[in-house]
Amino acid sequence: MLSKFAPRAFTAPVRYNAGAPLRAAFRPVMVARRTVTTDAASSHADKEDVPDSDDAPFQVKLSDEAFETYELDPPPYTLDTTKGELKKMYYDMVAVRRMEMAADRLYKEKKVRGFCHLSTGQEAVAVGIEHGIEKTDHIITAYRCHGFAMMRGGSVRSIIGELLGRREGIAHGKGGSMHMFSTGFYGGNGIVGAQVPVGAGIGFADQYLGKSSVTLSLYGDGASNQGQVFEAFNMAKLWNLPVIFACENNKYGMGTASARSSALPEYYKRGQFIPGLKINGMDVLAVKAAAEFGKQWCAAGKGPLVYEFVTYRYGGHSMSDPGTTYRTREEIQRMRSTNDPIAGLKLKILEWEVASEEELKAIDRKAREHVDEEVAAAEAMEAPHATQEVLYEDIYVRGSEPEFLRGRTPEENFYYPERPVQVPKSPAQT
């Protein structure tokens, strides 16, 4: 049964990290092939090995249940990190959650319009990935994008400002909750699955330009059934593109449990001819290790990978969905209380004496204060001016517009000023 999960690992139990501790190297292969759990606090480190300094490296051993593989030799079950980084990851997850809670409140106060999809519970995915890649790498995702936008460098005020439809929002109030863009971040996309081949195209451009960057093309368990996901898989493998197709399996697509939408709900095997990795997406350390491994894999020219981050969304699909008609309150409560990514990392930080309870409280406070200040700043931002100039700007690259575009009546037609073409620098180039 186990060999079904990782057929090649049976015959080639090669580990990548030569420097892995002996215990890991000699660990029987069978043990590594356990079922991935969503235990957020399963990694191990010996207190004695944790250095005093915040930036001195030490190694964390990931749990045997951090990964499952498909046609892939397992990645190292270790993670090189520092105390400083662990604290930063903790801060980041707390900040993302705080920001999502602010969005939740603002929506309930009717200050956020339309759809608002929150990632509460899924923070470890956005945070862990960012800590495992470089700023020159690329991410594209669906509409559940606030955390990614923030991790890619979007300020909290610009993200909340966007939700509030403000001029200084991250998309100047034009995009809204689902459409946010930033350095190496290609949105924030509203059409389920459509971002997946687009992500393959970003990888194509990297390959074309001779760059060694990696692209993570994220999608949900529901989205995984879109035909174009499979089309993207085929092209990526055919052309050996440096892309990680990363499914955030939060168990539901809107109100449909994954087993009701997917003939094979083991999303990491969906690439068929693409090696796959299933990852405990509630453990930020496992997520980071997987992102690092994938980046190296792609940089080495080994082509695409299919990832499955097993995670869970605490709230409804969007703010208008109570999220309790298609799953039990017990299920939600169990995930919240026993698999929470923030609580999990906190436990480890305390256990390994990376930081004291007081220090963590101080980090909590700092994150909270920062987010609250930023939210207040966002609320103080102005709405866009309701002018023709603002309405019609940026439909085309400035200076390259047609002479005019039509309004609701001919009186409202908007004539563009003559000006030089100003192509914006693509965030990808930074």
Add this chain to the structure above:
Amino acid sequence: MVGSRVLRPAAQLLRSSPSVLPRCSFQKVTAPVAASRWRRTYASPSGSKEMTVRDALNEAMAEEMEKNSKVFVLGEEVGQYNGAYKVTKGLLDRFGEKRVIDSPITESGFCGLTVGAALAGLHPICEFMTFNFAMQAIDQIINSAAKTHYMSGGIQPCNITFRGPNGFASGVGAQHSQDYSAWYGSIPGLKVVAPYSAEDAKGLLKAAIRDPNPVVVLENELLYGLSFPMSEEAQSDEFVLPFGKAKIERPGKDLTMVTLSRCVGQCLVAAEMLKSKYGVEAEVINLRSVKPLDVEAIIKSVKKTGHMMAVESGFPSFGVGAELIALTAEYAFDYLEAPPVRVTGAEVPTPYAQCLEEMSFPSEQLIADYAAKLLRL
């Protein structure tokens, strides 16, 4: 002078309407209802009751499913979740999993599958969560469904209903706000309807399900929760509305407003504004059906009013309004006392911020103001 008029297509149309613009008469095929019934749109207010558009759509599907075991509903979240907008609420409980089917998110795939089922003799109702997502599947709607009957030389019919909300909703941004009336309305082989009221919704959806051709039913999310009176007749499970027949929602002698879907309500308000401010009477024509289009109703009205205004919320270029004005120019040019005009959505991908979104779609005030301008008031 009379002679020149006769050369105009309008004159021809009015002389011999059935042969010039033959409308696919629905009775030819299934004809469960007497033709006279369709014309009686108004019933005595006594027996009428209020119903939301959502409930009317739900009732239409339930009645047709009850009548015909070949009718089934397939789409995302239509079953256990009771519909993303609750239009299919209760259908799973009533008709079971065989006939109310939750699809994976795979529009191109499930749309193609329902087309196949229709080719093989079933009568699917293929629900798109919104028509924005039907863009993933538009090839199946047009190439597989709309063209097959013709390509097969009439051998292969395709009785299928594509339905779901179309057009903008509030605050959902550019990718979730498009109006596809013009897209589908341009395709020979499709019939396209856009209900406004609860009666429209029920009568047109039932007619769509019974029609032996592929029919696209363009609903509107912002109308789902609105209540309208349902006449006694419309409450009947035999109530259907004919395609290609517009409804005069408000008679008038000074201006013809031709409109569809949510804009019908806006035009009715604008017409009242015009009346109270200027004492003019605008005639509001609810198209109901985009394809076939009731050109005759438009010409008759323009002949009376001499002024034509098309109102819709789609993109202006190559749109429904453009088509209405072109038809007016072709068939009713001689009756016009001023150039025909249109109020449309702005040529802008829908912005998120409310103040910008408001500038992107027709408002009642804008419609009234522009009408006043047309009438030189």
